[in-house]
Amino acid sequence: GAGVSQTPSNKVTEKGKYVELRCDPISGHTALYWYRQSLGQGPEFLIYFQGTGAADDSGLPNDRFFAVRPEGSVSTLKIQRTERGDSAVYLCASSWGGGLYNEQFFGPGTRLTVL
Amino acid sequence: AQSVSQHNHHVILSEAASLELGCNYSYGGTVNLFWYVQYPGQHLQLLLKYFSGDPLVKGIKGFEAEFIKSKFSFNLRKPSVQWSDTAEYFCAVTSNNNDMRFGAGTRLTVKP
Structure with missing residues (x-):
């Protein structure tokens, strides 16, 4: 089946603008995670959803920073008044369930550039 | 503070050389350990994972890792690397909470 998808793949915005990043998890996965990966660093955990x-x-x-998952599937990460320091790759992952024994499947990420 | 450390930032090897990438973590209690790989232009993929049982874990593409609880380590190994192993490798840990903590990553370059 399809993996985790993220849109857009690239987003360029100006400082102070609002952006939304979308994540479509693997069908049936109840847990969804957002991470941020800056250049030269590993992914940094942002938020975890179990269902909605x-x-x-x-x-x-x-x-x-704010994120929603209103129907327990697609999630949107929202960033208000963007700053240059927000530039990074934003990764989404999903898993069958949350907790200790999960294997997370990652999407390709959205590269956000704030000018 | 909870953390994951990867000692090598960039490793350069020739094909057929042996590989060992270090990973240490500082967590109390039960941990699950993972190695992810990110090939150029691709997304993160799971190489192997340790939950319990045999501390020597075998993953895909000939990789293995050994969990040494007393050393808080989970080093990744491969006896003979190939040019196609060129990628970035991330060690990750989950513990009592639900978030996964990653190390900073090790970039592996394999020369043909």
């Missing part, structure tokens, strides 16, 4: 609810949003850097 955010089970852990401790990785969101500040209140400019």
